[in-house]
Amino acid sequence: MLASSEAQVTLPDGVALHARPAAIFVRTAMKYKARISVVANDREADAKSILSVLALGARAGTTLRVVAEGEDARDAVDALTTSVSNLTE
Amino acid sequence: MAVGIVLVSHSPELASGLAALVAQVAGPDVPIEAAGGTSDGRLGTSDARVEEAITRADRGAGVVILGDLGSAILTVRHLLETNGNGHTRLVDAPFVEGAVAAAVTASCGATLDEVAQAAEDARGARKL
Numbered sequence: 001m002l003a004s005s006e007a008q009v010t011l012p013d014g015v016a017l018h019a020r021p022a023a024i025f026v027r028t029a030m031k032y033k034a035r036i037s038v039v040a041n042d043r044e045a046d047a048k049s050i051l052s053v054l055a056l057g058a059r060a061g062t063t064l065r066v067v068a069e070g071e072d073a074r075d076a077v078d079a080l081t082t083s084v085s086n087l088t089e
Numbered sequence: 090m091a092v093g094i095v096l097v098s099h100s101p102e103l104a105s106g107l108a109a110l111v112a113q114v115a116g117p118d119v120p121i122e123a124a125g126g127t128s129d130g131r132l133g134t135s136d137a138r139v140e141e142a143i144t145r146a147d148r149g150a151g152v153v154i155l156g157d158l159g160s161a162i163l164t165v166r167h168l169l170e171t172n173g174n175g176h177t178r179l180v181d182a183p184f185v186e187g188a189v190a191a192a193v194t195a196s197c198g199a200t201l202d203e204v205a206q207a208a209e210d211a212r213g214a215r216k217l
Contacts, residue, residue, distance in 0.1 A: 019114045023193045030197045050114070050193040051186055051214035 005034075005073040009081040010063045014089045017058035021087045026050045028083045034070030036080070047080065092195040092204040093120035093146030096188055097139055097156040097165055101126035104157075107188055115192035122146040134164040143168075143177055151176035151201035153191050153208060157184045176201055182208035190214075 015021055017040070029036050029047035036047035040062050045052040047066065058064060064084060068076040094111065098104035104125025112121050124142035127133040139154075146152045154177065156162040165179045178201060180187065187208035194207035 020116070023114050023116065023196065026193055027197050030194075030199075049190070049210075049214070051190055051211055054189075055214070055216060 002069050003071055003073045004067070004069045005077040006065065006067045007077045007081050008063055008065050009084045011058060011060050011084060012087055013060055015060050015087045017053060017056060017062070017064070019054075022053045023050060024087065025080065025083060026053055028079050029076065031079070032068070032070070032072045032076035034068040034073040034076045036066065036068040036073075036076055038080075039065040039067070090148040090150050091119045091198065092150045092191075092201050093122065093143075093148060093152040094188060094192050094195065094204075095122050095124055095139070095142045095146050095152055095154040096184070097134060097142075097154060097161045098123075098125040098184070099132050099134060099157060099161055101130060107185060110185075111188045111192045114189055115196045119192050119195045120146040120148055121188075121192060134161045136164060136168055139164060139168055147177070151178070151204075153195075153201065153204050154179045155182055155184055155187050155191070155208060178205050180205050180208040182211050186211040186214055 038047045040056045040058040066080045096104045104123035108123040122142035122145045124138040128135045190211040191208035195204045
């Protein structure tokens with residue numbers, strides 16, 4: 001059975017998941033083998049696809065749910081939630 | 090070193106504007122070069138401008154080229170047939186979305202195949 005992991009993280013003040021922050025998020029996701037999705041505003045995106053993440057249109061203060069499946073799922077979710085918490089404008 | 094991206098457009102402003110947008114998203118590690126307009130700055134495409142942009146974008150890992158419409162594509166195809174070196178690839182992808190997807194993928198240190206695939210996969214991406 002594949003390991004799965006999940007966590008929520010809120011976009012910091014002043015940081016929307018667009019352009020540069022979205023690319024930082026996707027670059028982090030791409031380091032892992034796990035299949036990773038990110039859910040915001042009832043929409044789901046492939047965390048490794050910049051276009052998919054941009055289409056979420058997630059604004060500052062939005063809570064993201066990160067869900068990963070695969071052997072490194074836990075590490076991926078940890079890295080992504082940390083990366084979102086550390087995003088700056 | 091990251092795969093380079095070349096943006097070929099009939100319009101100098103379109104190519105350079107997209108290059109600026111893509112650079113902001115992908116960061117400073119991906120070579121992104123604009124080749125827009127004719128050599129005297131009119132609407133059209135120029136073999137020489139495209140060739141120079143490819144040379145500037147090539148840091149050893151290969152170059153992915155995106156074009157806007159019809160004859161821009163023909164210009165690149167013509168050029169690659171005569172000067173193709175095996176690691177310069179024209180992709181069949183939407184100009185804006187393909188460039189953003191390719192550049193972000195390149196910024197992760199992806200291979201030429203992966204960057205080209207990311208650009209071509211952009212066709213299916215939904216905006217709404």
